[in-house]
Amino acid sequence: MHFANHDAPHPCWTCQYYGGPLPDNDVNGLCQHPRLSPVVGQPEYGCAFWVREPGINDEQRQP
Numbered sequence: 001m002h003f004a005n006h007d008a009p010h011p012c013w014t015c016q017y018y019g020g021p022l023p024d025n026d027v028n029g030l031c032q033h034p035r036l037s038p039v040v041g042q043p044e045y046g047c048a049f050w051v052r053e054p055g056i057n058d059e060q061r062q063p
């Protein structure tokens with residue numbers, strides 16, 4: 001389960017656990033956190049388990 005943080009969103013693509021967009025899907029993302037479901041419904045909001053990817057730029061957009 002993912003608890004989205006809508007107050008101060010950190011998108012999944014700036015998180016060290018992000019595995020990229022799901023194949024053939026422009027909406028959902030892949031999460032590699034060992035305690036969470038692998039499918040993220042709203043990667044633009046991240047979740048409470050977000051951890052910054054070292055060196056990532058906040059302005060970076062999902063590829």
Ligand code: SF4
Binds near residue numbers: 012018030032033050
């Ligand atoms: S841990 Fe949370 S913020 Fe990080 S990739 Fe998974 S769902 Fe996204």
